[in-house]
Structures are given as C-alpha cells and as structure tokens.
Amino acid sequence: MAGWLAKQRIVAQPGFNRWLVPPAALAIHLSIGMAYGLSVFWLPLSRAIGITAPAAGDWKVSTLGWTFSLGIVFLGLSAAVFGRWLEREGPRKAGVVAAFCWGGGFAIGALAVHLHNIWLLYLGLGIIGGCGLGLGYISPVSTLIKWFPDRRGMATGMAIMGFGGGAMIGSPLANILMNHFKTAASVGVEETFLTMGAIYFVAMLCGAFGYRLPPPGWQPAGWTAPPQANAMITKRQVHVDQAWRTPQFWMLWVVLCMNVSAGIGVINMASPMLQEVFGGRLAGAIGTLKDLSDAQKVQVATIGAGFAALLSLFNIAGRFFWASLSDYLGRKRTYFIFFSLGFVLYALAPTAGAAGSVPLFVAIFCVILTMYGGGFATIPAYLADMFGVVHVGAIHGRLLTAWSTAGVLGPVLVNYLREYQIGHGVPAAQAYNTTMYILAGLLVAGFVANLMVRPVAERYFMTDAQLAEVR
C-alpha cells in the first residue's frame, strides 16, 4: 500500500494526458468544498433531541457554527505545517490522508450526533476534518503548476473553482439525504453524515489515485519556456524555509488576507444587507422590513437567499475566469485590478443603495465576488512566479494562514461595526455604509502590498547542490 502512494510511483508514463490531472484535483476540491455548506446541518441539529422544535439539551446554532470556524482555522494550520511533508511525500499520499481525515471527520461527526457530544463534533468535523481540508486543498497545487507551465493560473483556477463549487453539490444533496433518512425519532443527520462521509472518502481516493507527476524536464508538446523577459516570473527556486523570510511572502500574505477579509465580510452580510437596504421595495411595498406583513417578509427573505445563491455562482466563475486571465495579464496586474476596481465598487455600493437601484447594487456585488474567488485562485500561480515550482505547494500552505486570519477578521469587523452603529442610533438600512468604506480601506492596504511586490533577491534562491538534494 505504501508503495502505491510513494512519490516515485506516480511519475507519469510517456503519452500520459495532462488533462487527466485537473479532474483528479476537482474530485478532491469538490469534496472538501462542502466545508462551506456545513451550515445546512445546523438547523436540523439544533433540534436533534426535540425533532420538531428545539428542546432542553439541544445544541444552539451558534454553538454548532464553531465547527466551521475550527475547520477553517485547522485548514490554514495543517496546510502550513504539512506543506513541506506534502512536497516530500508527493500529492497522492497527501490526498489519501486528506480523504481519511475528511471522510473520517464525517464518520466521527455521525458518532457525535449519536452520542449527542458537541466536543466530539468539534474534534471530528472541525479539527480532523479541518486537517483534511488543508491537506486536500494544497495537494494538487504544485502538481498542476508542473503539468501546466504554459497556463499556471488556469490550471490552479480549475481546482480551486471546485472548492467554491463543493457546497453547491453538497448542500442540496444533504437536504435530499436528510429528508430521506428522517423519521419520527431522528432528524436524519447521523445517517446523512455517514453517507456523505463515504461518498467523499471514495471520491477523494479516486482523485488521489488519479494524480500523476510529470517526469523531470517534461514540457508540453510544442511549447518552450519563454526567454527570461519578465522579471516577475523566475525560473529559479526558493526553499520553503527561505520563502517566508522574504518580504515578497509577507506582501503576498497581506494581499491574500485583505482580499479575503473584504470578500468574506461581504458574503456574510450580503443577504441581510440587501433586505435591510431595500426593505419593502423588494416585495413591491413601501417602508422598511419592520413595516412588512409576514408573507412579505418571507418573500423578501426568499429574494435574499436568491441573492446569496447568485453571489456563490459569481464566486466560482471568478475563480476560473480571473486565474485564467492572469496567465495573459500577469499576476501583479490582475491583483492591481482586484484592488483598484474593488475599491471603486465597495465605495459605490452605498450610493447604489441610497439611489434605490437593486440591479446596480446586485451587479456591484456580483463583480466583487468574482474578484474574491479570483484572489484565491490566482495566488498559487503568483507564488510559483515569485518562488519557483519546487516548493510552491508548501509555500502556498504557509500562505493560507492569511485565509485563517481573514476568516476571523472579516466577519468580526463587519458584525462589530454593524452592531456599533445600530447601537449609536444609525438606521439599519444605513448601517452598512461605513462598513463598506472600511472594507474598501482594507483593499487599499492590499493594493499597497501588491505594489510593493518585487522580484525575489538573489540570496534567497536555492543553489544547484540544494536543488539536486531536493530532486
């Protein structure tokens, strides 16, 4: 078994089609992407004892929500800690371990529901599952970049698009399964966890066993590496232990953290913001949400859910679109667009709200969400351009701590600011304005950090002897 997983065993035979690698990566990313859809379980789990309504001893939705937060924190931590191990042992072994962690996390989650033990749920889906997220997320990155030296952005964009799309499959599937398994004595989550854990385990194993590494010196047929005309794309290599000592690493850390913080902030408040800013107008009535009838409130909430769904579509489309476009524009220019266009759009959103233009408001946030997804998908190629491909998976893993940070920073900033303003008498419809300006300020910080990214200094590159040792 260990031999099947070894890095040396997965070097592709002559004639291998490189287009088999992206679906293998997608199988893993579509599985772990369900992390974003875990909230679909919280409401049924909040009445696991009472079944029809929450009873004494039932978990609160806010208590269950910590499972997701733990998952994202452990995603960043495990990617940072195990990235170097991944580069040494190869993507297949990492993918298999990720399958055990993510699939096993669901199985432990099922046991936690059976025993009604919240700490076991945190351990299973949050901590162990989170490690599966981190390992699964970074497992295909360097492999894809090596197979697609001519289209680095597009290749990693395809995989990372899968992470955005995982919840689109997982959430409706979970609803179908919970409806199938629920009985008078059960909400059906335990059985759904077991079923989905098994599906993800098999899908991720298929993905991991689909990984192949290109032979040393392999290049796409008919393609030759361009001469060193672009100083922002190095042909040399930086070791992962040196990379985090460079200013470039920390500039890119700030770039990712600011882009994600602003985006997560918007995702969290998108649906309530639309409802509170436009109020009754969404239901063809006059007045704020408080003035509406129960039927109109349901109608407005449905429209809010539609808005959130539309944003998720633009989020995954942006991952592929912007990452692919970055192959032609260059990474620095792509992030220049994210931050400058993003700044304008964030600053314009309150005006669109004040003008009462729903289409303009929706369009602004759709474009913003493409750039949020694009930021995730373009960063691996940016790292490969700056630090080379040998340790890019491990370097990417360490950079993902920026995501963990943003996962806390973005929602805290948005929620705190909103409550602070409402507490000081600002009407709910206007409470988002200052937040949007502050999120635009985060983008300015990202813009400056991106502007400061320069080619890596000579002293950080690996020597030929060090490279030979790694290979």
Add this chain to the structure above:
Amino acid sequence: MTRRWVTVVVAWALVGIPLCWGVYKTLQTAVKLFR
C-alpha cells in the same frame, strides 16, 4: 490516442456532471431574485 481522450472525457464527466447539477440547483434559487 483516441482511447486516452475517451478516458479524459469520462474523468471530466465524473466531476462535471455533479458540478453542473450543483450549478443548476443554485440557479433555481438564484432566479428567485429576479421574479
């Protein structure tokens, strides 16, 4: 050569079909914004 491409098409279908289903289900929710 053709057999290799068949494998590629099958591999893409295995991940593409679930993804298209997910996008379709999401679109069903998203259209409520425009009704």
